[in-house]
Amino acid sequence: MNPPFGKILIANRGEIACRIIRTAHKLGVKTVAVYSDADAKSLHVAMADEAVHIGASPVAESYLIGERIIQAAKATGAEAIHPGYGFLSENPNFVEQVVDAGLIFIGPSAASIRAMGLKDAAKRLMEKAGVPVVPGYHGEAQELVLLAGKAHDIGYPVLIKARAGGGGKGMRRVDSPDDFAEALAGAKREAKAAFGDDAVLIEKYVEKPRHIEVQVFGDNHGNAVHLFERDCSAQRRHQKVIEEAPAPGMTDEMRTAMTDAAVKAAKAISYSGAGTIEFIVDASQGLRTDRFWFMEMNTRLQVEHPVTEMITGLDLVEWQLRVAAGEKLPLSQDQIALNGHAFEARLYAEDASKGFLPAIGTLHHLAFPATAPAGTAMRIETGVRAGDAISPYYDPMIAKIVVHAADRATALDALAQVIDETEIAGSVTNAAFLAALARDADFAVGDVDTGLIGRKQHELTTLPPASADTISLAALLASGAGAVEMSEDPWSTLTGYSHFHPLARSVTIGMGDTAIHASVVPLENSRFAVKLDVSDQTHEHASPFSEGFAGRFAIWPDHVTIFENGNAYTFSVPDPFAAAADGEAGASSMRAPMPGLAKLVMAAKGDAVTKGQALLILEAMKMEHTISAAHDGVIEDIVSQGSQVTDGTVLVRFVEQ
Numbered sequence: 001m002n003p004p005f006g007k008i009l010i011a012n013r014g015e016i017a018c019r020i021i022r023t024a025h026k027l028g029v030k031t032v033a034v035y036s037d038a039d040a041k042s043l044h045v046a047m048a049d050e051a052v053h054i055g056a057s058p059v060a061e062s063y064l065i066g067e068r069i070i071q072a073a074k075a076t077g078a079e080a081i082h083p084g085y086g087f088l089s090e091n092p093n094f095v096e097q098v099v100d101a102g103l104i105f106i107g108p109s110a111a112s113i114r115a116m117g118l119k120d121a122a123k124r125l126m127e128k129a130g131v132p133v134v135p136g137y138h139g140e141a142q143e144l145v146l147l148a149g150k151a152h153d154i155g156y157p158v159l160i161k162a163r164a165g166g167g168g169k170g171m172r173r174v175d176s177p178d179d180f181a182e183a184l185a186g187a188k189r190e191a192k193a194a195f196g197d198d199a200v201l202i203e204k205y206v207e208k209p210r211h212i213e214v215q216v217f218g219d220n221h222g223n224a225v226h227l228f229e230r231d232c233s234a235q236r237r238h239q240k241v242i243e244e245a246p247a248p249g250m251t252d253e254m255r256t257a258m259t260d261a262a263v264k265a266a267k268a269i270s271y272s273g274a275g276t277i278e279f280i281v282d283a284s285q286g287l288r289t290d291r292f293w294f295m296e297m298n299t300r301l302q303v304e305h306p307v308t309e310m311i312t313g314l315d316l317v318e319w320q321l322r323v324a325a326g327e328k329l330p331l332s333q334d335q336i337a338l339n340g341h342a343f344e345a346r347l348y349a350e351d352a353s354k355g356f357l358p359a360i361g362t363l364h365h366l367a368f369p370a371t372a373p374a375g376t377a378m379r380i381e382t383g384v385r386a387g388d389a390i391s392p393y394y395d396p397m398i399a400k401i402v403v404h405a406a407d408r409a410t411a412l413d414a415l416a417q418v419i420d421e422t423e424i425a426g427s428v429t430n431a432a433f434l435a436a437l438a439r440d441a442d443f444a445v446g447d448v449d450t451g452l453i454g455r456k457q458h459e460l461t462t463l464p465p466a467s468a469d470t471i472s473l474a475a476l477l478a479s480g481a482g483a484v485e486m487s488e489d490p491w492s493t494l495t496g497y498s499h500f501h502p503l504a505r506s507v508t509i510g511m512g513d514t515a516i517h518a519s520v521v522p523l524e525n526s527r528f529a530v531k532l533d534v535s536d537q538t539h540e541h542a543s544p545f546s547e548g549f550a551g552r553f554a555i556w557p558d559h560v561t562i563f564e565n566g567n568a569y570t571f572s573v574p575d576p577f578a579a580a581a582d583g584e585a586g587a588s589s590m591r592a593p594m595p596g597l598a599k600l601v602m603a604a605k606g607d608a609v610t611k612g613q614a615l616l617i618l619e620a621m622k623m624e625h626t627i628s629a630a631h632d633g634v635i636e637d638i639v640s641q642g643s644q645v646t647d648g649t650v651l652v653r654f655v656e657q
Contacts, residue, residue, distance in 0.1 A: 003028040004325035005080050008106065009073040010034070010048070012084030013063065014383035015400065016301070017044035020082050023317040032076045034069055036062035038391050043383050050076050057393045063087045066094040070101045080104035080324060082317075086395070089300040090117060106324040108218075108273045108299045115269045116297040119163045120201045126294045129268035131261050134280055134293040136203035138163075148180050150202050157205035160184055162191030162198075166296065168238025169194040173205055189599070190624050208449045210281040211235065212247050212292070214262035215308045217316075218271040219323045225333045226259040227308050227316075234437060236356050236453045242415075242437060243304035243344045245311045248408060248446025249287055257289040265297060274301045274320050283449055303346070303400070306379055310342035310404040341408040343415045345434045347422070349396040352433035352461040357593050358396045358620060361427030362389045364556035368399070369421040376405040376414040390427050392595035392620070392646075398429060408446070412438055420566035425554035428570075435566040436460045466511065466569045470562050472530035472539035474571040475518035477553060477560040479507040481528055481543075509560070510572035590630055590652040592645045596620030601641040603652075608634050615652055618645070627651060 008024060009032040010017045021031045021044065033048035038057035045051045052072035055062035062068075066088055073081055081098050083089035083106070092110035099105060107113075116122045120138035127133055136158075137150035151158045151174065160183055162170025170191030172183040184200070192198040210233040218224040231247035232240045246255075262277035276298040282291040305316050319330060349359040366386040372378030382399035390396050401418055405411035416438040419431055437443055437460055442452060453460060466474075505520045517533040526543040542549055552563040561570045599619040603609055609629045615638065618625045633654035639645060 004321040004327065005029050005104075007032065007049075007076070007078045008080045008082055008321070009069070009076065009078040010044070010082050010084060011063070011069045012082075012087055012089075013039055013042065013044055014394065015381045015397065016084040016086075016303075016383075018047055018383050019381055020084060020317055021047045023315055024321070026315075027318060027321065029321065032072065032078050034063070034072055036393070038393050042388070043385055052076065057391065059087065059393065066091070066097050070097055070103065073103055074101060078103070080106050080321075082106040082320070083300065085298075085300045085303060090298070092117065104324055106273070106320050108271055108275065112269045112271050113299045116299050117164065118199075119161060119296050120199075122296060123201075123294065125268065126265055129264055131265050131268075131294045132292065134203045134206070134295065136201060138201045140199075142199055144181060144184060147184060147200070147202060148177065151180055152177060154202060154204050157207075159203045159205045160187045160200050161203060162187065162195060163201050164191065164195040164197040164199070166298070167194075168235075170198075170200065171238050186624065190619075193599070193619060206280055206282050208282065208284040208451070209233070210247075210283045210287075210449050211240075211278065211295075212250075212258065212281050213276045213278040213298075213302075214259050215302070215305070215316075216262050216266040216271065216275050216277055217319060217323070217329060218266050218273065218275070219329045220272050220326060221328050222270075223329045223332075224263050224266045224271060225329060225331070225336060226262050227312050227314065227336060228338050229255065229258060230302075230304055230307055231448070232304060233448045233450050234443065234453060235450050236457070238450075240304065241346060241453065242434065242443075243307055244408070244411075245307040245342050246338060247287075248448070251287060254287045254289055254292075258292060261292075261294070265294065271299075273299075273323055274305070274316055275299050276302050304344050306381060306400065306402045307342040307344045310377065310379070310402060311338050311340055312336060313339065340404055340406045341411045342402065342404040343411050343438075345401045345415060345419060345438070346397060347399045347401055347419075347424075347434065348430045349390040349398055349427040350430050351428045351593075352430045353463065354593065355625075356430070357625065358392075359428045359594065360390050360392050360396070363387065363398070363424060364426035365423060365554035365561065366398075366426075367423040368401075369418050372403065373414040373417050376403055376410065378403050378414070378418055398424065398427075401434075409444075412444060416566070423552060423554060423563050424568065425556050425559070425561035425570065429568070432463055432567045433461050463567055463569075464565075466562075468532060468535040468537065469539055470564055470569055471509075471511065471516060471534070471571075472518065472532055473541055473544070473551060473553070474560050474562055474569070475507050475509055475516070475532065476520055476528055476530050476541050477544055477555060477562075478509045478571065478573045479505045479518075479520040481505060481520050481522060508574055510574055511569075515574070516571075588633075588636075588654045588656055589650045590615075590627065592618060592649040592651050593625075594618075594620045595646045596625070596644075598639045598641055598643045598645060598651070599624060601638060603635055603638055605635055605637055608632075616641075618651075633657070 007030040024031045031048045033051040034054045035045050054068040088094040092113040095105045095110040123133045123138045157175045160172045170187045172187045174183045188198040215227040230245040232243045234242040278295040279292045351357045368380045379402040403414040419435040519531045521529045526546045530539045554561045597619045600617040603615045613629045616627050636655045637653040639651045
């Protein structure tokens, strides 16, 4: 079969750009990557046949400038542009610019995107097409009094949602009319910052909601099919965490009703390309055909498309390229079969124990399992390598871990095992949280709704404390003992020598804010005894560098990380010659947990504040994070509103008591 194109440009970055490049190369299509300053040495740039620099690191100065992307496509001779997801993928103005430039947009028409781009207009359109929609207000008027009145009419709890965009941005649940005005203001601020549009809609909040979506595909010849459903109910902060296909508990009757509605929605707008119809399902009485409603349509490829590929054996990116080239859909509906069960877990650089705050850092150590568990298949979708940095400019996704097996239980066990065997050091990640969720009793039996993680957040995000054995191993690694064979220093051979008795080596490691002192003594046969000041026992270990050592660890600048039972325990190794004190700020100060913008400052110098009082709103990764007082006190200084801050910047300083 001939390649659908000779050369395409990918207007995206990270793992989705790498994913598209792999399929393009498989089909014999050459690829052009675009990159910002921060991505100059990224994996997608290395994989592409050509690469074009398009601007500075912030997305508004690079990946969101359509004119530069089109110019890069024309300069390199690309025939078409694949938008990936995010960025310009659902921007109808960009689609028109691409077409006006004589290029092909690998995706739907501008008219289809506009029809589904605003949630309120899309829901009115779906009502006309006979697709069930959630009860709510989808009108143009945005006055506080009117919206509050609509919320009252709908009945609390209600959900305020930005009409543009998605990903949980500009979304607030409101349980009482007393909270409506504040929630509305916050949703509008966040929506404006993320999408440039602060208009919202109001919907009835479904008490036990499941998020089930249907993958649809259309071509330019009037054909449209579905590729079954995905369940994306496992969410935190309205963002998907683990997706699966098919949906657990799905009946033939329910699947027929949902997929028929999805295809009807696609045909209503003459849809072409890959798209997803998202439904909210009231699961309080199981899956019922009268308890699902249209939420929105994503007019692009989804992050979670690999689970659909795993259960159908199809390449959705290949379908995108062929449809965009004018071909008919490769298969008819009755030729598309569902096989087995698949899961996808989104591995992020984020601190689950701190409300899933995004993190940054260099991935000093990054290793995925080489093979899938027996009887299963595995895909690792990533756009990073060991040594790459997670920057504050983009989504902090490290990888998507995808597994497939003949049945759900086997696939879920495989997912947990693959996560357990994944090793990352240099940035905090959500890996332990993902593994805990995969093993959760309710999740295991498919009893999942969008509130599951919120209800169990503490138990799912609390890392088991490091054992004394783990701490002693970290001390041994920090001491450098046992690494003789790795050293080029001839004097290192004397590390275990003392004239009358074994030479003890003292070492200090940090576990959070706690300094732990240890003594390491060499024994015979490449073994070591470690005595901790926090334990009465002496712990004996084989050299971590000896053949047959079963533990997993990583040593990176000023740190060691121990991987144990799916958890990563990181210990700092203080420089004994570094200054011990942090003179600028201590317990009397509060620092930025991540880089961001001081969006709204709600306190001033001289204010007396109480513990838990909201002091400012920090905008990071297009989300708002409230910074609250850690204790009672009087503010000596506070960051200015509108200030851009980096990770660790002092935001608030209190008067010393």
